[in-house]
Amino acid sequence: DAKTTQPTSMDCAEGRAANLPCNHSTISGNEYVYWYRQIHSQGPQYIIHGLKNNETNEMASLIITEDRKSSTLILPHATLRDTAVYYCIVRVLGSGNTGKLIFGQGTTLQVKP
Amino acid sequence: DAGVIQSPRHEVTEMGQEVTLRCKPISGHDYLFWYRQTMMRGLELLIYFNNNVPIDDSGMPEDRFSAKMPNASFSTLKIQPSEPRDSAVYFCASSLAETGPYEQYFGPGTRLTVT
Numbered sequence: 001d002a003k004t005t006q007p008t009s010m011d012c013a014e015g016r017a018a019n020l021p022c023n024h025s026t027i028s029g030n031e032y033v034y035w036y037r038q039i040h041s042q043g044p045q046y047i048i049h050g051l052k053n054n055e056t057n058e059m060a061s062l063i064i065t066e067d068r069k070s071s072t073l074i075l076p077h078a079t080l081r082d083t084a085v086y087y088c089i090v091r092v093l094g095s096g097n098t099g100k101l102i103f104g105q106g107t108t109l110q111v112k113p
Numbered sequence: 114d115a116g117v118i119q120s121p122r123h124e125v126t127e128m129g130q131e132v133t134l135r136c137k138p139i140s141g142h143d144y145l146f147w148y149r150q151t152m153m154r155g156l157e158l159l160i161y162f163n164n165n166v167p168i169d170d171s172g173m174p175e176d177r178f179s180a181k182m183p184n185a186s187f188s189t190l191k192i193q194p195s196e197p198r199d200s201a202v203y204f205c206a207s208s209l210a211e212t213g214p215y216e217q218y219f220g221p222g223t224r225l226t227v228t
Binding site for chain 1: 117144155157158163169213214216218219222
């Protein structure tokens, strides 16, 4: 499984875009990039996932570089409620998937007023 | 949908007692996962089921832990006997095969304290 590297922590001003990077330089062709977040004292929350095309949903956008070695999760207008630990996880989807999510240390995003 | 439901939300017990944690997955989901979270070890997968069948229990710490899924709408995680090092937050999650096992929806967790 490809390893991911994320900054330990980041700050963002309320109302501004939060851009959270993730490096996955050893990603293979059938591995997807998943993003989760965990707000304090709550269970992790699925945000978005993608393979190679950029993806957008009501929560965020996921930008994956053309070589797929890195990605960026974008929260377009961060609010105080977006303060959380954000996890980038790479997994095989389809034949060969194990069902296991492996959570690393993630990035602690602090949104400030 | 109510989401994943876990009970109890908090459990305080004495060492040596049996503890049973309960989970009701989202209706229609066919994967169910049990995780444990501690400050030291982070979030770790204990066991998961697909269509009520245990698929991978390699994360279960030892024989004191057992999990069952008697039907599609209910699962239990039992610790017998409990020890202080079992103190943690235990999360249950479920997902739909159609969207892939990694799009998981987590419950609010059970905070277990063993004294």
